[in-house]
Amino acid sequence: MxxxxxxxxxxxxxxxxxxxxxxxxxxxxxxxxxxxxxxxxxxxxxxxxxxxxxxxxxxxxxxxxxxxxxxxxxxxxxxxxxxxxxxxxxxxxxxxxxxxxxxxxxxxxxxxxxxxxxxxxxxxxxxxxxxxxxxxxxxxxxxxxxxxxxxxxxxxxxxxxxxxxxxxxxxxxxxxxxxxxxxPQPTTVGAVLGPSMAARGWRDAACWAAQADRPAPTLVGGSKNRGGADLGPTGAKNTWATMGVNGHTVGDEVPDADFVWDPTLGRDHMVKITPTQAALLQGFPETWEITGRKTARYRQIGHxxxxxxxxxxxxxxxxxxxxxxxxxxxx
Structure with a gap:
């Protein structure tokens, strides 16, 4: 100290x-x-x-x-x-x-x-x-x-x-x-979020983590005056899409065992990042509790x-x- x-x-x-x-x-x-x-x-x-x-x-x-x-x-x-x-x-x-x-x-x-x-x-x-x-x-x-x-x-x-x-x-x-x-080298999204994506038995978690083989784009908390949370501007959303992530929204929970992950079928078949996962992407420890509802939690994390x-x-x-x-x- x-x-x-x-x-x-x-x-x-x-x-x-x-x-x-x-x-x-x-x-x-x-x-x-x-x-x-x-x-x-x-x-x-x-x-x-x-x-x-x-x-x-x-x-x-x-x-x-x-x-x-x-x-x-x-x-x-x-x-x-x-x-x-x-x-x-x-x-x-x-x-x-x-x-x-x-x-x-x-x-x-x-x-x-x-x-x-x-x-x-x-x-x-x-x-x-x-x-x-x-x-x-x-x-x-x-x-x-x-x-x-x-x-x-x-x-x-x-x-x-x-x-x-x-x-x-x-x-x-x-x-x-x-x-x-x-x-010495960047940490990837897949390496950090892979375990949490598998937490509810999703069978494609390892495959997804292998595709999410790069760091995330900058998380943006947004303004209290605008609508619901998303993962940033158009360029960021496009980068997330290459990792099979729907960047247009924030999820309530990670995929379950029955989730069909197929980005070719559109956003509904992409994974969503939850606020808890966004906190991990910011480097917060898993024990750090963010208070509030989903959008308010994500904004605190993004800022x-x-x-x-x-x-x-x-x-x-x-x-x-x-x-x-x-x-x-x-x-």
Missing amino acids: SGLTFVDVCSGAGGLALGLEQAGFEPRLLLDDDELAVGTLRANRPGWNVLHTDLMEFDPAEYPVSHDVDLLSAGLPRVKSSASVGRADSRVEERLLEATIFLVHAIRPRAVLIENVPGLAHSAAYQPFRDFARAELAHLGYEFSWFVVNAVDFGVPQNRKQGVLVAIERKWAAAFRPPAPTV ATPPPVGKALGRAVAAALILEPPAPPAG
Whole structure:
């Protein structure tokens, strides 16, 4: 254990917080404005201090545990680029990013970790966000690392790229390195979901697993304002179809012994991924309980940071923070 502490905002289903815990960090406070996500956090970690509140209404002065921490972390809702400013929800997501940066002023952690869309790290469309973060934090003594990670490099059976900001106080910043891949080759959908597909006696489970011989496309949680859950945009659905999976919906349970799997007959003869299986594709442990009905569970899972990614990021931050900073030059 590193003995390091963190505050996590927009915690969702707890993927980032769980990964940080696995990296040796101790949570002081987690918060989210979604009642079901808060229920998920409390169901799995009754000892965690979980607050049901909107980040933009959070006053850290009322919560002493939010001070004197090593890390402020945030797996924020996907921020839209400047090209989508006209969309109704774009400003809400932008304000959450701003609120996280402003929270640094109040908490003054030794490090900040924000995970979001890949473009946030390098794309010109997100330059205003990077300029904002630098303008607010550089004068407080933070130095910045912007980079992209892919969950598949950390044992998650999913191609899922994430843009990451790590800002560390200057005396520790030089020691930080982005995490290196932890697996030599990608984990496949079939390898992870094969056992669960066979759980109710489906005779074609092994054959299906052999066909599902690649990582999944990125799972997308979707918006509360749209209809039922599915496995992503058209390109993702097409990729799922090559694995004999109906990506247009999410299943209630895995196939039984009588299920006829024949993708040539159409979607009704393709398997459906259940929310529990989607959680495995995100790298959650089987014991992690996601609360709510099917669609709400899937959305929590799809929005989550995969815990193995959170663990790798946490270890990278911890490796910098546990080092003694160099002494200033004599004289």
